[in-house]
Amino acid sequence: MAVFGVQTENSDRNAVRVIDEIAQYQAGRYISSNEAAWRIFSFPMHERNPAVIHLSIHLENGQRVCFTNANVLQRALNPPGTTLTAFFTLCQEDAFARTLLYSEVPSYYTWNETKKVFIRRRRGEPVDGQPGIFRENTIGRLYTVHPNQDECFYLRKLLVNVPGPRSFHELKIVDGVTHATFRSACQALNFLESDQQWDICTLLKTIRGAHDFNKSKQRCIPISNIK
Secondary structure (H helix, E strand, C coil): CCCCCCCCCCCCCCCCCCCCHHHHHHHHCCCCHHHHHHHHCCCCCCCCCCCEEEECCCCCCCCCCCCCCCCHHHHHHCCCCCHHHHHHHHHHHCCHHHHCCHHHHHHHEEEECCCCEEEECCCCEECCCCCCCEECCCEEEECCCCCCCHHHHHHHHHHCCCCCCCCHHHHCEECCEECCCHHHHHHHCCCCCCCHHHHHHHHHHHHHHHHHHHHHHHHCCCHHHCC
């Protein structure tokens, strides 16, 4: 907003002028009748829809902990719960939760920040075949993890693809085999790309080339055999 004024000839040009930015804003602001009525009736000016719930990602016992000198030992022995640890607990206690991905949980459960637990929604759209289960359009968003954080990155990949895990350890089990790392589990589930497909293509091309070469040799007749 630009404000212009008229300066008299006798005024001191070097004098310090006090500018009241609040008064200038109020003087230059225009409010239409529609906006004035909207504010008089205290109608909401904006809204966010759908709601977005941020879901934490961390390794086992790797969540962020705030502590003081007085409670450092207690915090170390009993770290606070997160949405991830609450998700594992929920899958242990709720059969319906075992059918959901981590990112789908906020659509059917609300997050209690005080108790650090997920609670079933009491209103919304009923789910067919699931009495007492309601669904809202709430979206769950997992925090981004940089690939340099190897195990945490692969943990996130498992959480967005594997429904209903009950612990960190269970995510490492694939077809009855317990893998040492989350990366190994991702490889067993074919969540990661490798050079294997290119190696197979090269091998097939080599075999096909050798086969074509042998066929061309069979078709060639040496000149010495021509009478």
